Amino acid sequence: MIFKSFTLGNLRNNCYVVADEFTNEAAIIDAPEHPEEIIDYIKQSGFTVDYILLTHHHFDHVDGLSALQKAFPEAKVTQQSANIGMIDIQSIPTPGHTKDGVSFYISHEQTLFSGDTLFFETIGRTDLEDSDHAEELASISERLFALPEHTKVYPGHGKSTTIEWEKAHNPYMVPDS
Ligand SMILES: [Zn+2]
Secondary structure, three states: OEEEEEEEOOOOEEEEEEEOOOOOEEEEEOOOOOOHHHHHHHHHHOOEEEEEEOOOOOHHHHOOHHHHHHHOOOOEEEOOOEEEOOEEEEEEEOOOOOOOOEEEEEHHHOEEEEEOOEEOOEEOOOOOOOOOHHHHHHHHHHHHOOOOOOOEEEEOEOOOEEHHHHHHHOOOOOOOO
């Protein structure tokens, strides 16, 4: 699997490109503003974009969608599971930060794209209009923390982490002792 990350826009959104090196099929995960750098990278790499996968609807994650769709009109925009070449990308519902929140998991690579659900040593805001704090905690503890410990976690903002690290160090998720 070919994997590249970009950090774009005023809110320093992470955007990820994954591609199957044998078929050159690719998916883009989230669509922050000013995606020109992503478009250039994909065109130079000769990838076909099969999917634009969205973790949730917040503007900082979708502002670049129309530019990406213009550059890659064949790409399907979805929050559902998807295949690119031999790579299975599983959509895991993770509501809480938003009702429509999903994370994307590639089990073969033990790699998770967690959107604004789980960050390095913190979690997504739940003081917004369609947020739900209890749902957010349940999504992380029941769904994301059920993934293998060595799963690498690539969030919508900030640095990457692992499930193992967050279980031990995330102040929102460490059980009271
Ligand atoms: Zn958000």
